[in-house]
Amino acid sequence: MISIVTKWWHVEGKREEAVAALKDLVELVRNGEPDTYMYCLHTAVVDGSLPPPTPNELIFLGAWKDRAAFDAHRDGKLFQDWLARHLHLFVRNGGKLYVSAEFADRFSGFVRGEAIGGC
Structure with a gap:
C-alpha cells in the first residue's frame, strides 16, 4: 500500500x-476505483496549525x-475528465494543477471505525 498527503489551493x-466539485x-473514485483504499479531503483549519495554512488550502489523505x-x-480517465471540467477552480502553475505531494509508506497505525464515517 502507498499513501499520499497532497495539498491543493482553490481560487x-x-x-x-x-x-462541491471535490x-x-x-x-466517482469511491465507485470507480476499487484499488483506492482511502480518499479523504479536508479544508485547512488555520487556528492552531503550525505553520498556519492559507485559508484556501485543501488537504487530501489518500491510500x-x-x-x-x-x-x-x-x-486515468475518471480523474482526468473531472480535472478538465474543474481545473478553473484551483490554483495552477503553467496551466497545470498546482499541488504539493508527499508519498508515505505506512509502517504502523490504525483507523477507528468512527473515522471512516467522516470520509
Whole structure:
C-alpha cells in the first residue's frame, strides 16, 4: 500500500464550488476505483496549525493498493475528465494543477471505525 498527503489551493472566491466539485470526485473514485483504499479531503483549519495554512488550502489523505494504482488514478480517465471540467477552480502553475505531494509508506497505525464515517 502507498499513501499520499497532497495539498491543493482553490481560487479565491471559489471555495464552495471547489468543495462541491471535490465531493463529486470522492464519489466517482469511491465507485470507480476499487484499488483506492482511502480518499479523504479536508479544508485547512488555520487556528492552531503550525505553520498556519492559507485559508484556501485543501488537504487530501489518500491510500492506494500500490504505486501503480495511484498512477492509474492520477492518469486515468475518471480523474482526468473531472480535472478538465474543474481545473478553473484551483490554483495552477503553467496551466497545470498546482499541488504539493508527499508519498508515505505506512509502517504502523490504525483507523477507528468512527473515522471512516467522516470520509
